[in-house]
Amino acid sequence: MSPLIQLGTPEAREHPITPYIRMDRMPHIWCPTCGIGTVLKCYGTALGRSKLDLDKVSVVSGIGCTGRVAGYVKMDSFHSTHGRALPFATGLKLGRPELNVTVFSGDGDLIGIGGNHFIHAARRNMDLLVILVNNFIYGMTGGQNAPTTPLTARSSTMPLGNFERPFNLPHLAVTCGATYVARWTSMHTAQMTRTFTEALKRKGFRFIEVIAPCSTLYARLNKLGTGLDLMTYYRDNFEIRNKADTRELDLDFQSKIICGKFVDEERPTFLEAMEAHYRDALGDQYVPMPPEGGMLHGQD
Amino acid sequence: MRAHYLEASGVRPVPADPRGVLAGTHYLDGDFACGEGAMAAGCRFVAGYPITPSTEIVERIGRRFPFVGGIFIQMEDELASMAAVVGGSWTGTKCMTVTSGPGFSLMMENIGLAAMMETPVVVVDVQRAGPSTGLPTMVGQGDMMQARWGSHGDYGVIALSPRSPQEAFDLTIDAFNLAELYRVPVLMMMDECVGHMTEKVVIPPADQIEIVPRRLTKQSPAEYLPYRADESLVPEMIRAGDGYRFHTTGLTHDERGYPTMTVEAQQVLVRRLVDKIQKNAHKIIRVEEDQTAGADVVVVSYGITSRVAQLGVEMARERGARVGTLRLVVCWPFPEARIRELARVVKAFVVPEINFGQMSLEVERCAAGRAITTGVPHAGGGVHDPEEICRAILEAAR
C-alpha cells in the first residue's frame, strides 16, 4: 500500500483550505508546478485567519490561467471578461457596499488589456483587494508577450527576446494611488499569507503582486528548467526590502526580486470620499446607499 | 390597466419606491424623462461615460441620486461602464448604463456577458448618426441591428424604442421590469430627436407605478442551482452576499454555473438563452397599429421616424391611399407573426428609418415575398421629409 493511502481517514486527510475551495471542481486546470495554486492556497489560509464572514466576501476574476481562480473559490465568485475584472468588481462593491471584494487575475488581464481600469481604480482608491499573479506572460493563450515580460526574455510572440520595457507594477500602483502595495514570489507562502490576511482587513485599493513565472511556457521558452528550478532561483535571488522606494522595483530578466510591503497608508476610499462630500454639501438631505445595497424589497 | 407584458408574466408587481418618483406634470426632454423613468423603476446604480446626445441622462441622475440613495459613477470608458453595471446587478441593485453609438460599440462584449450570465441590466443608446464619430449631435437610427446582434454568439435580447419624452419615461420603467422578468440586458433604443425634444411628461404617483422587483429564489443554498430553469426558461436569481456562495461565468456552464466545455452543455445553455426570448416573444412584443384593417399599404416605423411618418401617411390618405401604420414599441423581439399575417392581406410595407435598411430587412424577411417591402432610407443627421414617405406610400399602393 502506498504511504499516501495509509494517511488515515478522509477527514484527517482533508486539506486545510477545503472550506474555501469548490472541491467538486477538482482537479483544477493548472499545470503541475504552476504557482497560481500556491497563491490560491495562501489566499484560502488568509481567509480562514481573517475570520471574515465569507458570505460577504466576493471574488472577481478576468480571463486567463489566473482568471480561473474565481471558479475555484467557495464564495460568491465571478469570472468576468478579459480585462474587466476591476470595473465589474467596482460595480459589485458599489451595488452592495458591505461586500468585501477581492480581484484575482493575471498580469495581462489587469495591466495589459485592463490597464486603464487599473490606473483609475487605484486613483479612486476603490475598496478592492487586488491580487495579481505575474507570470511574465500570457499563459492561457500560449505564452505571448505581456506588458510584464522582462527585457530580453523570450515569449512566443517575441521569440528572439522582448525589446519592450515592462511595467514596474508596485510603482505603477503607488503612483496611481494604491494605499497598500506589496510583492512576494510564490515561494514566500508564509509572508504572502500574512500580507493577504492583513490586506483583507484594510480598506481602499490594495495591490499585491505575486511573482510566479509560468512554469510551462515561460520557463520552457527561456530554458529556466522546472518548477523546482524556479523555486530554487527565488530562494537564491530575492531580497526583502519593506518600504523600499518603488522606483527601484523593476524586474529584469533573471534579476534579483525585491519583495516586501512597500506601502501601507490610509486615504479616504471612493465610498468614504463620496459620502463625506455629499454629507458636507447636502446635510440631512443626503441619502446614502445602504450597506446591503439598493435592492427594492417588497414582493413577499 | 396593467401592461400586457406584466399581465402575461404572472408576476405580481410592487409599487415604486416613492423616493425615486418625481410625481407631477413636467416639461422634460426625452433624456431627462428617461433618467426619471430609471429612478422611478428603482434603479440605484448607474455607471456611464459622457457622450452626446445621451449625457443629459446621467447628468440628471448624478444630480438626483444623492437624494434618492443611489450611486452614479463616471467610469473611465464604456467598457468599464458596462462591466460595472453587470457586476452591480449581481448585488440585487437595479443598474443602468447610458451611451450613444461609439460607446454602444464598446459595450458589446459585456452586453454578451450580461446575456450569458443572465444579468438584468438596462442599456440606453441615444442614437446619433454613424458610422464612427459620424454626426455626434445629430439623429440616427443606425444601431438597431447592432442592438440585436452586436455581441458575438447567439443570445436573446429585448429592445424598446420610445417616440416621445413621455414614452422615454414609461418605457424605461418597462425596460427595467422586462430585464427582471427575463434576466436579459434590455436596450432602450432612443434617438437624438426624442432625447432632445421637450414635451409634457406626466409622472404618476409611486403607488401607481408597477415595478418588478428582483425575483430572488426561496430555495436554500443547498438545493438551489443558479442556472436551473423551469418551463418559463428563466432561472430564479440570487445576489452576492446572501450566503449562496454561487459561481457565475461567461464560459459555457451547466446548471450549477460551472464551466462545462462540451457541445451538449453549449446546446442546452445557448438554446435556452435564445428560447427564453423567442418562446416568450408573444408576451414581450408590443406594436401600435392604426387603420391596418383594409389597408393596401402599412407603414412600419419606430422612434422619431414614426412621428414624421405620420405626416407622410396623412398626406397619402388625402391623396386617396388606403394606408395603415404599425409602430414598433418593442423592436426586439420582432413582431414576426403579425407582419406575416399582414403580408397576406396588404400589397406592401413601407419602412422609413434613419439608416440604409435595418428593421426593413426584418419586415422583408417576414413578408417572405407575399407583400412588397419598400425601405425609405435616410443617412442620418435629420429626419425624413414626410413628402418622401408619402411618395413611397403612393408608389407602393399602385
Ligand SMILES: Cc1ncc(C[n+]2csc(CCOP(=O)(O)OP(=O)(O)O)c2C)c(N)n1
Ligand atoms: C477580449 C479578449 N481578447 C483576447 C482574449 C484571449 N485571452 C484569453 S486569456 C489571455 C491572456 C491572459 O494573460 P494573463 O492575464 O497574464 O493571464 P495568465 O493566463 O497569464 O494567468 C488572452 C489574451 C480574450 N479572452 N478576450
Ligand code: SF4
Ligand atoms: S500555462 Fe503557465 S500560468 Fe497557465 S497553468 Fe500552466 S504553468 Fe500556470
Ligand SMILES: [Mg+2]
Ligand atoms: Mg500572465
